[in-house]
Amino acid sequence: MRIHYLQHVPFETPSSIINYADDNGYEIKGTLLYKNESLPEHSDYDFLIILGGPMGVYDENLYPWLKKEKQFIKTAIEQNKKVLGICLGAQLIADVLEANVYKNKDKEIGVFPVTLSDYSLKNEFFADKLTNVINVINVIHWHGDTFDLPVVAKLLASSEACKHQAFLCNKNIFGLQFHLEMNQKSLLEIINNCRHELIADKYIQDEAKIIKLSDFCTMNKFLFHFLDKIILYS
Numbered sequence: 193m194r195i196h197y198l199q200h201v202p203f204e205t206p207s208s209i210i211n212y213a214d215d216n217g218y219e220i221k222g223t224l225l226y227k228n229e230s231l232p233e234h235s236d237y238d239f240l241i242i243l244g245g246p247m248g249v250y251d252e253n254l255y256p257w258l259k260k261e262k263q264f265i266k267t268a269i270e271q272n273k274k275v276l277g278i279c280l281g282a283q284l285i286a287d288v289l290e291a292n293v294y295k296n297k298d299k300e301i302g303v304f305p306v307t308l309s310d311y312s313l314k315n316e317f318f319a320d321k322l323t324n325v326i327n328v329i330n331v332i333h334w335h336g337d338t339f340d341l342p343v344v345a346k347l348l349a350s351s352e353a354c355k356h357q358a359f360l361c362n363k364n365i366f367g368l369q370f371h372l373e374m375n376q377k378s379l380l381e382i383i384n385n386c387r388h389e390l391i392a393d394k395y396i397q398d399e400a401k402i403i404k405l406s407d408f409c410t411m412n413k414f415l416f417h418f419l420d421k422i423i424l425y426s
Contacts, residue, residue, distance in 0.1 A: 193423055196237035197222040198261060200245030200280060203385045207378040208412045209241060212419055225257045231264050239274040239423065240265070242281030244371065246386060248337055249280070249287040262288050274422055275365045279335055282359075282367030289342035289361065296338035300353040301389060302397030303405035305330050306370060312348045315360075329414055331370040332406060334382060334389075338369070353395040363425055372415035375408050 195213055197206050199222050206222065213220035221237070223229045242265065252258045266288045268275055277285040283293045308327045338354050341347060345367075348358035357369045374382075383390075383399055390399055397405070 193218040193239060194237045195220040195239045195241060196232055197241040197243055198231075198264075198281070199224050199226070199243050200247065200255075201226055201385075203378075203381040204244045204279075205378055205381070206241070206243065207373045207375050208408075208415060209373050209419070211412075212416050225255075225261060228257060231260065234267060234271055234273065237273070240268045240276070242275070242277040242284055244279030244281060244334070247280065249283050249293045269365060272364060276419075276422060277367045278373060279369060279371060282369050283337055283339050285361075285365060285367045286339035286342055286345075286359075289344070291340045291342040291345075293337055293339040296336060296354055298353050298395045299336040299389065299393060300333040300351065300395045301335075302333060302395065302402050303330050303407075304333055304351055304353065304395065306349040306351045306357045308349050309347045311346050312358075315346075329410065330405065330407060331372060331411055332374050332379065332402070333370050333395075334386065335369060336389075364422075366422060372411045372418065374406070374411070376406075379403065379406055379408075 195218055197209065197220070199205065210220060223231055247255050249258070262284060265275065265284055269288065275285065287293050305328050313327060333351070338356055341356055341359055342361060345359040345361045347356065348360055350357050354369060359367045379402070383402070387399065390396060
Protein backbone atom coordinates (compact mmCIF):
# COMPACT_ATOMS: atom_id res chain seq x y z
CA MET A 193 0.00 0.00 0.00
CA ARG A 194 1.44 3.33 -1.12
CA ILE A 195 -0.05 6.34 0.69
CA HIS A 196 0.40 9.90 -0.54
CA TYR A 197 -0.76 12.98 1.36
CA LEU A 198 -1.32 16.58 0.30
CA GLN A 199 -0.29 19.12 2.95
CA HIS A 200 -1.46 22.74 2.80
CA VAL A 201 0.36 24.43 5.69
CA PRO A 202 3.37 23.49 7.86
CA PHE A 203 1.28 23.10 11.03
CA GLU A 204 -1.39 20.67 9.77
CA THR A 205 0.59 17.48 9.30
CA PRO A 206 -0.24 13.78 8.85
CA SER A 207 0.57 13.34 12.55
CA SER A 208 -0.47 9.83 13.65
CA ILE A 209 -1.07 8.73 10.04
CA ILE A 210 2.72 8.48 9.80
CA ASN A 211 2.69 6.10 12.79
CA TYR A 212 -0.06 4.05 11.19
CA ALA A 213 1.88 3.69 7.93
CA ASP A 214 5.10 2.79 9.75
CA ASP A 215 3.36 0.22 11.97
CA ASN A 216 1.87 -1.50 8.93
CA GLY A 217 4.91 -1.29 6.67
CA TYR A 218 3.15 0.98 4.16
CA GLU A 219 5.03 3.49 2.04
CA ILE A 220 4.03 7.08 2.79
CA LYS A 221 5.10 10.21 0.95
CA GLY A 222 3.68 13.70 0.70
CA THR A 223 3.48 16.86 -1.35
CA LEU A 224 3.94 20.16 0.50
CA LEU A 225 1.70 22.39 -1.58
CA TYR A 226 2.63 25.51 0.40
CA LYS A 227 6.18 25.01 -0.92
CA ASN A 228 4.87 24.58 -4.48
CA GLU A 229 6.18 21.03 -4.64
CA SER A 230 5.22 19.02 -7.71
CA LEU A 231 2.32 16.59 -7.51
CA PRO A 232 3.13 12.92 -8.13
CA GLU A 233 2.03 10.78 -11.04
CA HIS A 234 -1.21 8.99 -10.22
CA SER A 235 0.52 5.68 -10.88
CA ASP A 236 2.85 6.38 -7.94
CA TYR A 237 0.29 5.92 -5.15
CA ASP A 238 -2.73 3.81 -4.15
CA PHE A 239 -4.31 5.89 -1.39
CA LEU A 240 -4.55 9.69 -1.42
CA ILE A 241 -5.04 11.60 1.85
CA ILE A 242 -5.86 15.32 1.67
CA LEU A 243 -5.07 17.15 4.91
CA GLY A 244 -6.57 20.28 6.47
CA GLY A 245 -5.68 23.94 6.33
CA PRO A 246 -7.01 27.39 7.26
CA MET A 247 -7.80 28.42 3.69
CA GLY A 248 -11.06 27.79 1.86
CA VAL A 249 -11.73 25.91 -1.35
CA TYR A 250 -12.70 29.28 -2.88
CA ASP A 251 -9.32 30.94 -2.14
CA GLU A 252 -7.68 30.15 -5.48
CA ASN A 253 -6.55 33.78 -5.94
CA LEU A 254 -4.59 33.62 -2.67
CA TYR A 255 -3.39 30.05 -3.18
CA PRO A 256 -2.97 29.39 -6.91
CA TRP A 257 -2.00 25.75 -6.30
CA LEU A 258 -5.58 25.02 -5.20
CA LYS A 259 -6.71 24.86 -8.83
CA LYS A 260 -4.11 22.23 -9.71
CA GLU A 261 -4.88 20.35 -6.50
CA LYS A 262 -8.59 20.17 -7.35
CA GLN A 263 -7.81 18.75 -10.78
CA PHE A 264 -5.44 16.25 -9.19
CA ILE A 265 -8.15 15.11 -6.76
CA LYS A 266 -10.68 14.88 -9.58
CA THR A 267 -8.35 12.63 -11.58
CA ALA A 268 -7.64 10.47 -8.53
CA ILE A 269 -11.40 9.95 -8.09
CA GLU A 270 -11.86 9.20 -11.80
CA GLN A 271 -9.10 6.60 -11.55
CA ASN A 272 -10.86 4.93 -8.59
CA LYS A 273 -8.06 5.63 -6.13
CA LYS A 274 -8.80 5.38 -2.44
CA VAL A 275 -9.26 8.99 -1.31
CA LEU A 276 -9.67 10.44 2.18
CA GLY A 277 -10.16 14.15 2.88
CA ILE A 278 -9.73 15.64 6.35
CA CYS A 279 -11.33 19.02 7.17
CA LEU A 280 -10.28 21.20 4.21
CA GLY A 281 -9.59 17.93 2.42
CA ALA A 282 -13.23 16.87 2.80
CA GLN A 283 -14.35 20.29 1.56
CA LEU A 284 -12.09 19.93 -1.49
CA ILE A 285 -13.60 16.54 -2.32
CA ALA A 286 -17.10 17.99 -1.97
CA ASP A 287 -16.14 20.89 -4.25
CA VAL A 288 -14.63 18.56 -6.86
CA LEU A 289 -17.85 16.51 -6.79
CA GLU A 290 -19.80 19.73 -7.52
CA ALA A 291 -21.32 20.20 -4.08
CA ASN A 292 -21.54 23.66 -2.52
CA VAL A 293 -18.93 24.63 0.09
CA TYR A 294 -19.75 27.64 2.25
CA LYS A 295 -19.49 29.24 5.69
CA ASN A 296 -21.17 27.22 8.43
CA LYS A 297 -23.63 29.03 10.68
CA ASP A 298 -21.16 28.65 13.55
CA LYS A 299 -17.46 28.01 13.71
CA GLU A 300 -16.73 24.70 15.43
CA ILE A 301 -13.42 24.68 17.29
CA GLY A 302 -12.75 22.29 20.15
CA VAL A 303 -13.60 18.79 21.25
CA PHE A 304 -17.22 17.92 20.50
CA PRO A 305 -19.03 14.63 19.83
CA VAL A 306 -19.98 13.32 16.42
CA THR A 307 -22.69 10.70 16.08
CA LEU A 308 -22.53 7.99 13.43
CA SER A 309 -25.56 7.95 11.14
CA ASP A 310 -27.95 5.02 10.81
CA TYR A 311 -26.37 4.35 7.43
CA SER A 312 -22.95 4.03 9.07
CA LEU A 313 -24.16 1.53 11.64
CA LYS A 314 -25.96 -0.60 9.04
CA ASN A 315 -23.30 -0.41 6.34
CA GLU A 316 -20.77 -3.23 5.91
CA PHE A 317 -17.93 -0.71 6.20
CA PHE A 318 -18.73 -0.23 9.88
CA ALA A 319 -20.16 -3.68 10.62
CA ASP A 320 -17.90 -4.82 13.43
CA LYS A 321 -17.55 -4.76 17.18
CA LEU A 322 -15.70 -1.45 17.50
CA THR A 323 -18.21 0.79 15.76
CA ASN A 324 -21.22 -1.12 17.03
CA VAL A 325 -20.07 -0.28 20.54
CA ILE A 326 -18.86 3.26 19.78
CA ASN A 327 -21.47 5.18 17.80
CA VAL A 328 -20.60 8.53 19.39
CA ILE A 329 -17.01 9.74 19.59
CA ASN A 330 -15.45 12.96 20.87
CA VAL A 331 -13.19 14.42 18.19
CA ILE A 332 -11.23 17.58 17.51
CA HIS A 333 -12.89 20.17 15.27
CA TRP A 334 -11.31 23.27 13.77
CA HIS A 335 -13.42 24.61 10.92
CA GLY A 336 -15.64 27.48 9.87
CA ASP A 337 -16.84 26.09 6.54
CA THR A 338 -19.20 23.27 5.73
CA PHE A 339 -20.56 21.68 2.55
CA ASP A 340 -23.62 20.14 0.99
CA LEU A 341 -23.37 16.41 0.48
CA PRO A 342 -22.28 15.44 -3.03
CA VAL A 343 -25.12 13.81 -4.98
CA VAL A 344 -23.55 10.35 -4.79
CA ALA A 345 -22.57 10.62 -1.10
CA LYS A 346 -23.97 8.93 1.99
CA LEU A 347 -23.88 10.78 5.31
CA LEU A 348 -21.73 8.99 7.90
CA ALA A 349 -21.68 11.35 10.90
CA SER A 350 -23.07 14.60 12.27
CA SER A 351 -22.53 16.98 15.18
CA GLU A 352 -24.79 19.52 16.84
CA ALA A 353 -23.03 22.42 15.15
CA CYS A 354 -22.54 20.86 11.73
CA LYS A 355 -24.77 18.24 10.11
CA HIS A 356 -22.36 17.07 7.42
CA GLN A 357 -19.37 15.81 9.38
CA ALA A 358 -18.44 12.72 7.36
CA PHE A 359 -19.48 11.12 4.10
CA LEU A 360 -18.80 8.17 1.82
CA CYS A 361 -18.98 8.08 -1.98
CA ASN A 362 -19.05 4.68 -3.63
CA LYS A 363 -16.64 2.45 -1.71
CA ASN A 364 -13.45 4.45 -1.97
CA ILE A 365 -14.01 8.17 -1.30
CA PHE A 366 -14.33 9.49 2.24
CA GLY A 367 -14.58 12.94 3.78
CA LEU A 368 -14.10 13.77 7.46
CA GLN A 369 -14.78 17.33 8.59
CA PHE A 370 -13.11 16.58 11.94
CA HIS A 371 -9.63 15.49 13.02
CA LEU A 372 -8.82 11.97 14.22
CA GLU A 373 -5.19 12.17 13.15
CA MET A 374 -3.96 14.71 15.67
CA ASN A 375 -1.59 14.00 18.54
CA GLN A 376 -0.52 16.33 21.30
CA LYS A 377 2.25 17.89 19.21
CA SER A 378 0.05 18.61 16.19
CA LEU A 379 -2.77 19.98 18.37
CA LEU A 380 -0.36 22.44 20.01
CA GLU A 381 0.91 23.46 16.57
CA ILE A 382 -2.54 24.37 15.29
CA ILE A 383 -3.35 26.17 18.55
CA ASN A 384 -0.12 28.18 18.33
CA ASN A 385 -0.80 29.14 14.72
CA CYS A 386 -4.55 29.75 14.95
CA ARG A 387 -4.98 31.00 18.52
CA HIS A 388 -6.62 34.17 17.21
CA GLU A 389 -9.71 32.08 16.32
CA LEU A 390 -10.29 31.04 19.94
CA ILE A 391 -12.87 33.69 20.72
CA ALA A 392 -15.88 33.32 23.01
CA ASP A 393 -18.61 31.64 21.00
CA LYS A 394 -21.16 28.83 21.27
CA TYR A 395 -19.05 26.12 19.64
CA ILE A 396 -15.56 27.43 20.35
CA GLN A 397 -13.68 26.19 23.41
CA ASP A 398 -10.69 27.84 25.02
CA GLU A 399 -7.19 26.47 24.67
CA ALA A 400 -7.06 24.80 28.09
CA LYS A 401 -10.36 22.99 27.58
CA ILE A 402 -9.37 21.70 24.13
CA ILE A 403 -6.13 20.28 25.51
CA LYS A 404 -7.86 18.76 28.53
CA LEU A 405 -10.64 17.07 26.54
CA SER A 406 -8.48 15.69 23.72
CA ASP A 407 -8.32 11.90 24.02
CA PHE A 408 -5.67 11.12 21.43
CA CYS A 409 -5.59 7.42 22.28
CA THR A 410 -9.28 6.91 21.46
CA MET A 411 -9.21 9.16 18.41
CA ASN A 412 -6.12 7.46 16.96
CA LYS A 413 -7.56 4.02 17.68
CA PHE A 414 -10.68 4.95 15.76
CA LEU A 415 -8.57 6.46 12.96
CA PHE A 416 -6.41 3.35 12.60
CA HIS A 417 -9.53 1.19 12.46
CA PHE A 418 -10.98 3.55 9.85
CA LEU A 419 -7.82 3.45 7.72
CA ASP A 420 -7.76 -0.36 7.91
CA LYS A 421 -11.32 -0.41 6.63
CA ILE A 422 -10.58 1.97 3.75
CA ILE A 423 -7.60 -0.08 2.65
CA LEU A 424 -9.50 -3.39 2.79
CA TYR A 425 -12.94 -2.14 1.73
CA SER A 426 -12.79 -1.89 -2.04
